[in-house]
Amino acid sequence: MPELPEVQTIVNDLQQIVGDHIAGFVSLWPKAIKNNSVKKFATSISGRKILGIERIGKNIAIALAGGNIILIHLKMTGQLVLDNKNADTKYARHIFYLKRNGVLEFRDIRKFGTLEIIDDKKLTAIREDRGVDPFSKDFTLKKFSALLDKQKNKAIKVVLMDQQAVAGIGNIYASEILFDAKILPARVANSLSAKEVKTLHQSIKKILRKAVFLRGTSSSDYRDVQGEKGQFQDYLKVYQRAGKKCLKCATIVEKLIIRQRSTFYCPHCKH
Numbered sequence: 001m002p003e004l005p006e007v008q009t010i011v012n013d014l015q016q017i018v019g020d021h022i023a024g025f026v027s028l029w030p031k032a033i034k035n036n037s038v039k040k041f042a043t044s045i046s047g048r049k050i051l052g053i054e055r056i057g058k059n060i061a062i063a064l065a066g067g068n069i070i071l072i073h074l075k076m077t078g079q080l081v082l083d084n085k086n087a088d089t090k091y092a093r094h095i096f097y098l099k100r101n102g103v104l105e106f107r108d109i110r111k112f113g114t115l116e117i118i119d120d121k122k123l124t125a126i127r128e129d130r131g132v133d134p135f136s137k138d139f140t141l142k143k144f145s146a147l148l149d150k151q152k153n154k155a156i157k158v159v160l161m162d163q164q165a166v167a168g169i170g171n172i173y174a175s176e177i178l179f180d181a182k183i184l185p186a187r188v189a190n191s192l193s194a195k196e197v198k199t200l201h202q203s204i205k206k207i208l209r210k211a212v213f214l215r216g217t218s219s220s221d222y223r224d225v226q227g228e229k230g231q232f233q234d235y236l237k238v239y240q241r242a243g244k245k246c247l248k249c250a251t252i253v254e255k256l257i258i259r260q261r262s263t264f265y266c267p268h269c270k271h
């Protein structure tokens with residue numbers, strides 16, 4: 001599933017279509033459109049100018065002239081690909097026709113991705129419902145520390161992946177961040193020392209920034225707006241490396257299931 005770095009890369013790349021107009025919209029998988037028929041969805045966005053595109057947690061919000069906002073969640077396998085030549089791809093589920101930039105395809109192998117039209121009020125509610133964004137000014141050590149103190153008896157990995165606690169982190173980056181911070185994923189969140197919390201706070205920002213710089217992780221279906229892979233999969237230290245030697249100390253990387261999600265860690269490189 002695309003996490004903060006992947007969605008941020010997509011949002012950064014999509015800035016090139018800000019100022020363009022949506023000429024039309026076609027959906028081949030209407031079930032993905034929440035609270036609206038395809039016809040109504042298409043009517044409410046057609047002819048509208050794109051005013052801005054931003055990331056909210058793992059969501060993409062496209063603000064249109066006139067007040068409507070398109071909220072997109074890529075879920076498991078969603079991709080947004082700008083294609084000037086060929087819109088007829090196998091997994092294209094929804095197609096936005098743009099006045100100047102060709103087509104924007106919402107490709108989705110597993111079809112869990114969603115689209116919705118919302119207003120400003122709903123956008124604010126969604127924003128407020130999300131936990132603190134690691135790239136925002138609000139993500140201070142003090143706030144992060146207070147947040148961990150509140151999480152009684154929860155594994156630190158579960159807290160990192162809780163979108164209502166910290167927004168944007170999923171399974172890949174939770175393992176990588178905890179490895180970087182040398183903290184065992186199963187550790188109880190409010191048992192971390194002040195020093196560990198400080199290290200973890202820094203590792204979150206460091207790993208996510210590095211992943212954005214490398215345009216995300218394409219170990220699975222993620223592709224950028226050009227349909228290209230990211231590069232962070234070449235820099236993964238523990239994720240999906242169970243049974244292989246730790247790149248730091250050569251101990252065998254282990255796998256553990258926490259809340260039904262595979263979790264990867266080096267038993268030697270942790271506290």
Ligand SMILES: [Zn+2]
Nearest residue numbers: 246249266269
């Ligand atoms: Zn190690």
